[in-house]
Amino acid sequence: MARKRTAMVAGVLVGTVFLAGCNEMAGEDTAAMPTVGQGMVLYQNNCAMCHGETGIGDGPMARAMTRAPANLTLISLRNNETFPRARVMSTIDGYARSDMDTPGMPEFGDLLDSPLVPFDSGDGIQTPTPRKLVAILEYIESIQKTR
The missing domain is CATH 1.10.760 (Cytochrome Bc1 Complex; Chain D, domain 2)
Incomplete structure (x- = not known):
C-alpha cells in the first residue's frame, strides 16, 4: 500500500511539473x-x-x-x-x-x-x-x- 501511495504521489508531482511547464509555455505565469x-x-x-x-x-x-x-x-x-x-x-x-x-x-x-x-x-x-x-x-x- 505504501508503494502505491508513493507512486501516486510521484505521478501527481510529475503531472504538476508538466502542467506548470505547459502553463508557462502558454504564457500564463510569465x-x-x-x-x-x-x-x-x-x-x-x-x-x-x-x-x-x-x-x-x-x-x-x-x-x-x-x-x-x-x-x-x-x-x-x-x-x-x-x-x-x-x-x-x-x-x-x-x-x-x-x-x-x-x-x-x-x-x-x-x-x-x-x-x-x-x-x-x-x-x-x-x-x-x-x-x-x-x-x-x-x-x-x-x-x-x-x-
Missing part, C-alpha cells in the same frame, strides 16, 4: 507576449545605430563600417515574400553569427536576460525564447516591404 511597439523601442535602443531608424541600413554607424548593415525591410522580399523567422532569430540571438570570420553584428547579452515566452519559428513548435529577442523579431517582421 511575462505577456511582446508587442510590436515594445520591439520598436528595443530596436531603437539596440539596432538603429547601424540599421537606421527605419531599418534600411543607414544608421549613424553605417558609414564607418566596412560591410554595410543589412536593409531589414527587404528580408521577406529576398525570401519569396516569406519572413524566415528561424533564420532572423538566429541572427538576432547570435547563433548564426558564431561562424563569422569578420566583425559583424555585436552580441547583445542583455537581450537574453528577459523572461521566456513561447516562440514559434515557423515549424509549429513553441520554444521558450527570451521575450526581448521575440519583441525585436516581431518589430522587424512588421517593417517588411511588400510588392
